[in-house]
Amino acid sequence: MLKYQQVADEIEKYIEDHGLQQGDKLPVLESLMARFEVSKSTITKSLDLLERKGAIFQVRGSGIFVRRHKRKGYISLLSNKGFKRDLEEYQLSSEIIQLEARKPTEEAALNLNMEFDEDVYYVKRVRYINGQPLCLEESFYNKSIVPYLNAEIVQDSIFDYIKDALGLKVGFSDLYLHIGKLTEEEARYLQLEKGDPKLYVETIFHLTNGKPFDFSKVSYNYEQSQFFLQG
Amino acid sequence: MLKYQQVADEIEKYIEDHGLQQGDKLPVLESLMARFEVSKSTITKSLDLLERKGAIFQVRGSGIFVRRHKRKGYISLLSNKGFKRDLEEYQLSSEIIQLEARKPTEEAALNLNMEFDEDVYYVKRVRYINGQPLCLEESFYNKSIVPYLNAEIVQDSIFDYIKDALGLKVGFSDLYLHIGKLTEEEARYLQLEKGDPKLYVETIFHLTNGKPFDFSKVSYNYEQSQFFLQG
DNA sequence: AAGTGGTCTAGACCACACG
DNA sequence: GTGTGGTCTAGACCACTTT
Structure with missing residues (x-):
């Protein structure tokens, strides 16, 4: 230490x-x-x-x-750890929609700096907070860095697995935020209406050595979305 | 230096x-x-x-x-300088809706750590980027810290004035973000429809000595809102 | 003037990456 | 093993705030 x-x-x-x-x-x-x-x-x-x-x-x-901020119940946007940390007082869970090894989409390959014929793990899940749908998440993991994932790992914390089991060190990340309207599919998963507002965030996570290993696309339920940030 | x-x-x-x-x-x-x-x-x-x-x-x-991020046209959420800095390539302007010295709202007094009978400057303006409405902003400045504001200052950069003319040093800030739907009034100013999505941000700006001097409430036009953040 | 945090230095030693 | 960045120290001096 x-x-x-x-x-x-x-x-x-x-x-x-x-x-x-x-x-x-x-x-x-x-x-x-x-x-x-x-x-x-x-x-x-x-x-x-x-x-x-x-x-x-x-x-x-x-x-x-x-220095203290007064408000409670806000999620830190820069938790960088799959925000598991900030919400220890809350009940977090995931429902896996899809989990497979496949070729990356063009978008994923670009953001992960990979070739199209390399492999990625694709994970799609809905994350719940206190039983309410918080967000719909799609993630692409570079399989040459994260060679194995299963339902049990994905159910729990993928980042803990990457750090503890694989011994990898997570470094910096780039976040791109947009505001938009929910598609019909997103609305279904988040138990909202099509056209409702959403926060849409794309994140590229890098290891400390600078290699991108995870590209994720997350749509947040606007009713559950209170974020906190310090400048 | x-x-x-x-x-x-x-x-x-x-x-x-x-x-x-x-x-x-x-x-x-x-x-x-x-x-x-x-x-x-x-x-x-x-x-x-x-x-x-x-x-x-x-x-x-x-x-x-x-370290480089590839995407252009994103506003940094943590610019802390009234984001004037990040958008030097873009045309920024403001339309002042209201500017007056008054007593704070309860909410403003609370966030600025003021008594209700102290004075604040209240500024309401629409900010434009390349001629398109970017956001509707309401700000409360502690008048005992920022004793004078006029249209010319507000038209330009309030923060530059605070730093250069008043010699104050801006320190840290707390940001609270929400996703929501536009009210009718907001929609009018942003040239959108009522019920359209918005990013709503409340920020409390502090001086380096820890005193809060500016409480601001901003609603962003979702069509112009692309934000960037580094973790 | 006294108190308190910030900058800067020279140098010893440690920890990790890479060939 | 060599190269490279990271930690830690002791101490001099500087800049800002408070009294």
Whole structure:
């Protein structure tokens, strides 16, 4: 475990344990250095991490303060982990519509940087939150990177499998968002009406080495869609 | 000008000047240190900055690579600068519907952390992109922070005014996104039909010292709304 | 003026990728 | 094994805020 990561976790725990609210002040740098027995650079790196994560903000000449957002029930758009993380309080489940190894569509090949005669896993599923349909998802996984998938894996978290079982490291992702109207098929799966609004998101997930391994197309149920983002 | 910021700019320029594409390799750390005559930590900080910005990605043991997204015409959701920046190639304009100093709504007071008897500037405007209506925006500015606004300022970039003329420093922001259907009034301003889909975003902008100064509610025209996000 | 966070350096050592 | 990026340290000095 990296030191700065560990310190960041402990600081977060400190905030939690002390029930600190938006604007509350954290101990000064020097105290933190002493408390965790690390150098200034390390503490700084921990704090930068927490700042990017949205947990704190630092003000030069003044102090380090807790950052909180008040609203509950919003899904973070940048969870990057198949958003399983943000919704631990909620009941998440999936219904698999389709799961097969096949050749990629032109669109998928392009976004995954693959040749047309290479293989992909194609997964289509509806994801539910508290029993309500949250989104319809179609994903293409580069089979040379993700060589095997089955119903059990897909039912649970594909990303956990990729990380834990395959030992791959997920890096960055590109998201493209559109607003549109539901097609008849989408409406059926999401238990809405054709023409109802939808958020449509295409995401290309890359490994830390920069190779795209997953291209996914997701249509969200507008009634369940509350998203949160920090800038 | 900070050294690491300056170096970051130069590296970005280097990428541009050499026409580097996704996956192209940058010079190794040691070269960069020598070239810019800075320490390893400084180069590292510059590169971290560029990585967060989405311009590069670093792979331990391998190298530093250019990160590019292919698609054009997408607005970055996290521009944080009133998205003026991302769309320099496009024609942006505003039509002011309303501009006045008033008491905040309950909602605005809550989000701006103000008392009900304090004053805000209220701005309502339609923003156009290439002559097409892009969004309808309502904003509330804490008048004790932004003491003066007029049509000329609002017509142009309010954020530029806040930074340049008032000398304030914009820090972080919280965004809450919803999908919904246009009301009749919204549809009229956006030249769409009532019930058409919309992306609705509420944003709370804070200064670097953590004080919220702007609460804004924006409804986007779904036909013009293509957003981009990096994770 | 005192307090507090931010930048920058030089250098030691570690961890991962690739041939 | 060699190359390459990542972590961590100790310390000097700088910039902003608060009193």
